[in-house]
Amino acid sequence: MNYGPLIYFGVVTSLVASWLGFVAVPRTQLGSLQPDVSTNAANAVVSYPAARSGEAAQGRDLYQSLGCSSCHTLQVRPQTGGSDIARGWGKRRSVARDYLQDPVPLLGNSRLGPDLANYGERLGTNAFPVIRLFNPRLVTPGSICAPVPFLFETRPIRAGVGSPEALPLKGAAAPDAGSEVVPGLRARQLAAFLSSLSTSVDLPEAALPVTEETAQK
Amino acid sequence: MSGTNSNCTERPDAVDASCRLPVLYLFVGGLAWLFAGIGLSLLAAAKLQFPSLLNICEGLTYGRIDSAARVAFTYGFASQMGLGLAFWILARSGNSRLPVPGIAFAISLVWNVALTLGVGALFIYGSTGLAGLEIPRQTAPLILAATGLLSVIGIAAFAAGDGCSKSPARAHLLGALIALPVLYLTAQLGLLFLPIRGVTQAITAGWFQQGFLLLWLAPLALASLYFFVPRLTERPTQSAALAPFGFWTWVILAAWTGAIDLVGGPVPAWWVTVSIVANVLLIIPVVIFFINFQGACVFSRKIAVRFAAISVISFFVWGILNAATSLRCAQSILHFTQFGVGLRELFLFGFIAPALFAGVYAVVPRLAEREFPCRITPTVHWVCTVGGVALMVGAYTVGGYLQGRHLAVAGVPITAVNASLRPWLALHAAGFALFGFAQVALVANSAWLLFECVKPLKEPVISLFTGTQAASGK
Numbered sequence: 001m002n003y004g005p006l007i008y009f010g011v012v013t014s015l016v017a018s019w020l021g022f023v024a025v026p027r028t029q030l031g032s033l034q035p036d037v038s039t040n041a042a043n044a045v046v047s048y049p050a051a052r053s054g055e056a057a058q059g060r061d062l063y064q065s066l067g068c069s070s071c072h073t074l075q076v077r078p079q080t081g082g083s084d085i086a087r088g089w090g091k092r093r094s095v096a097r098d099y100l101q102d103p104v105p106l107l108g109n110s111r112l113g114p115d116l117a118n119y120g121e122r123l124g125t126n127a128f129p130v131i132r133l134f135n136p137r138l139v140t141p142g143s144i145c146a147p148v149p150f151l152f153e154t155r156p157i158r159a160g161v162g163s164p165e166a167l168p169l170k171g172a173a174a175p176d177a178g179s180e181v182v183p184g185l186r187a188r189q190l191a192a193f194l195s196s197l198s199t200s201v202d203l204p205e206a207a208l209p210v211t212e213e214t215a216q217k
Numbered sequence: 218m219s220g221t222n223s224n225c226t227e228r229p230d231a232v233d234a235s236c237r238l239p240v241l242y243l244f245v246g247g248l249a250w251l252f253a254g255i256g257l258s259l260l261a262a263a264k265l266q267f268p269s270l271l272n273i274c275e276g277l278t279y280g281r282i283d284s285a286a287r288v289a290f291t292y293g294f295a296s297q298m299g300l301g302l303a304f305w306i307l308a309r310s311g312n313s314r315l316p317v318p319g320i321a322f323a324i325s326l327v328w329n330v331a332l333t334l335g336v337g338a339l340f341i342y343g344s345t346g347l348a349g350l351e352i353p354r355q356t357a358p359l360i361l362a363a364t365g366l367l368s369v370i371g372i373a374a375f376a377a378g379d380g381c382s383k384s385p386a387r388a389h390l391l392g393a394l395i396a397l398p399v400l401y402l403t404a405q406l407g408l409l410f411l412p413i414r415g416v417t418q419a420i421t422a423g424w425f426q427q428g429f430l431l432l433w434l435a436p437l438a439l440a441s442l443y444f445f446v447p448r449l450t451e452r453p454t455q456s457a458a459l460a461p462f463g464f465w466t467w468v469i470l471a472a473w474t475g476a477i478d479l480v481g482g483p484v485p486a487w488w489v490t491v492s493i494v495a496n497v498l499l500i501i502p503v504v505i506f507f508i509n510f511q512g513a514c515v516f517s518r519k520i521a522v523r524f525a526a527i528s529v530i531s532f533f534v535w536g537i538l539n540a541a542t543s544l545r546c547a548q549s550i551l552h553f554t555q556f557g558v559g560l561r562e563l564f565l566f567g568f569i570a571p572a573l574f575a576g577v578y579a580v581v582p583r584l585a586e587r588e589f590p591c592r593i594t595p596t597v598h599w600v601c602t603v604g605g606v607a608l609m610v611g612a613y614t615v616g617g618y619l620q621g622r623h624l625a626v627a628g629v630p631i632t633a634v635n636a637s638l639r640p641w642l643a644l645h646a647a648g649f650a651l652f653g654f655a656q657v658a659l660v661a662n663s664a665w666l667l668f669e670c671v672k673p674l675k676e677p678v679i680s681l682f683t684g685t686q687a688a689s690g691k
Contacts, residue, residue, distance in 0.1 A: 004375060004376065004391060007392055008391070010468060011392045011396055011399075011432075014472045015432075015472055018472035021473065022421065022423075022424040023417070026420050027413055029485065030415060033415065064343065064345075064346040065275070065343025065344070066275055066280055066343060067278055067283065067343060068280060070280035070283045075481075075483055077481035077482070077549075078481060081548075082625065083624065083626065083627045086627035087627045094483040096483050096484060099416050100415055104345065104346040104347065104412070104418060105415055105416050105419050107419050107479075108553075109348060109478050110553055110558075111553035111554070112265070112638075135269070142632040143268070143635075144265055144268050146264060146279045147272050148272065149272060150273065
């Protein structure tokens with residue numbers, strides 16, 4: 001079995017063949033994918049996925065850097081592949097076009113926490129509860145999500161008037177008298193990213209399910 | 218242990234002498250990274266039980282610690298120890314000295330410094346978000362350069378061989394030494410420096426990750442088994458004719474397994490289907506390897522054979538589980554659960570690590586020119602390794618399956634899923650602690666061996682101060 005050149009040729013050929021299949025062909029097949037352009041109810045041209053706001057884009061980088069992907073996915077499987085849609089984590093399966101604006105697609109591979117692909121949509125009209133980042137268990141008792149209090153600032157209450165952004169902390173979690181805990185810039189960025197997460201857009205390759213409302217239209 | 222062909226040019230002790238410095242250094246480095254990984258994994262496990270633990274800065278988030286532990290195990294421990302073993306096996310089976318041992322040692326030193334910087338950068342800047350390629354781009358090229366040079370030295374060691382040995386170990390090692398730089402260079406270019414677009418990155422990352430495990434680490438472990446099992450059991454490989462078939466089917470199929478983590482994901486289905494087929498067909502080389510190594514699965518007093526037996530059995534179980542759970546119907550339950558982590562740990566700590574330990578127990582006495590001094594610690598090492606891996610893998614495969622069953626029911630909230638998972642997480646952490654304790658036994662024995670090695674050197678030095686040498690001289 002000690003035929004050096006044969007082994008060299010065989011291993012390299014195998015790697016090149018799989019590289020063509022897994023890297024080159026995907027690039028050919030998906031490399032030219034463009035955002036979907038359509039007109040909305042107000043006849044305005046909208047593009048999906050739209051570029052994230054600066055704050056949300058920086059929040060995405062923070063999500064990646066903190067390693068949130070270790071416990072959260074950003075992908076919804078099709079109805080036949082799991083309970084994702086039944087759980088309300090998305091209305092349709094995720095497709096390649098959903099990730100066109102992401103420098104790195106943070107699909108994730110563990111669900112110690114819920115999927116977040118449509119977290120912003122699940123919030124509805126409510127603002128993101130930033131206190132969840134300070135300590136998730138204040139919002140969801142029993143959560144094993146790690147708090148990120150280092151994104152917050154504890155500061156003295158200025159001129160006797162509390163900040164409107166101050167966290168409503170009570171009991172043992174409350175800061176010293178005369179102090180308040182407010183989200184720092186990066187906590188706001190992360191909140192902006194999580195609030196921006198939504199994939200409920202009708203695409204040619206992944207249609208939204210027909211509801212009574214859409215059927216009437 | 219060497220061949221007896223008349224063409225053999227180097228005496229075994231001369232070959233060992235050429236390998237001594239770089240190989241022992243790589244073993245010590247690998248062991249140090251193993252401890253670093255175990256420490257980080259235990260910290261990550263503690264954070265899952267107590268989420269507020271050490272949440273003082275972003276360098277200690279669960280995500281970063283978990284990523285750093287994976288890097289420590291795959292790059293620091295398995296790659297390094299496997300490389301040391303590769304150098305020795307290539308030199309010894311080829312009856313030739315290791316080329317440029319001093320340079321090999323120096324590059325290994327640089328490699329360790331680069332990896333330390335890489336893990337430091339991971340704690341400071343965070344992960345790249347790409348599984349298997351977590352080290353940030355600031356330090357990744359230095360690791361690539363050192364890896365490439367070490368591979369070249371390994372290939373040179375293969376080329377320097379006299380052709381006496383027909384051991385399949387040499388073919389596996391050459392394959393691994395060719396695959397690693399090709400995989401690592403391609404992945405770094407396509408993901409870190411000239412990143413391709415969108416989800417194709419996830420496919421490339423999967424291709425690299427599976428390639429790293431199956432085409433780099435696995436051949437190192439298989440080479441260790443092919444080289445040591447027949448010699449230690451004094452029984453030839455079951456079927457030498459099957460070895461090339463096993464090697465080539467493995468090389469061809471393993472390269473196509475990369476998209477298995479994307480089942481149901483946002484990629485065209487055919488890539489995933491190709492990977493499922495490759496993962497299922499991988500059972501063919503696994504069975505071939507099992508047939509060839511079944512000789513190791515006997516009771517033996519030799520500790521290296523006992524470790525080889527664990528490695529062979531784990532590999533076979535991994536092959537069966539990997540093939541069965543690759544199917545879409547299984548993945549709809551098991552995907553995103555701890556089951557996948559457990560399966561990977563079975564591969565890394567059940568198959569790769571014991572194969573490397575078998576090599577360490579066989580090689581170190583030859584390099585140190587004396588046996589391991591303690592006869593009890595190897596048994597402690599073996600028993601605790603087996604117990605630790607069984608607990609770890611058992612907890613995550615059973616716990617992961619139950620987690621998947623709960624996740625499949627839409628009405629069960631995540632907090633309830635995790636509440637039922639927490640005992641399994643704790644059991645897994647206990648298994649890791651036992652596995653860590655096992656390695657303490659290896660380190661204690663190695664430290665004793667080191668002491669035994671330096672004692673003859675120390676005595677004359679001490680006698681200089683005590684005057685005993687002068688007295689004896691008279």
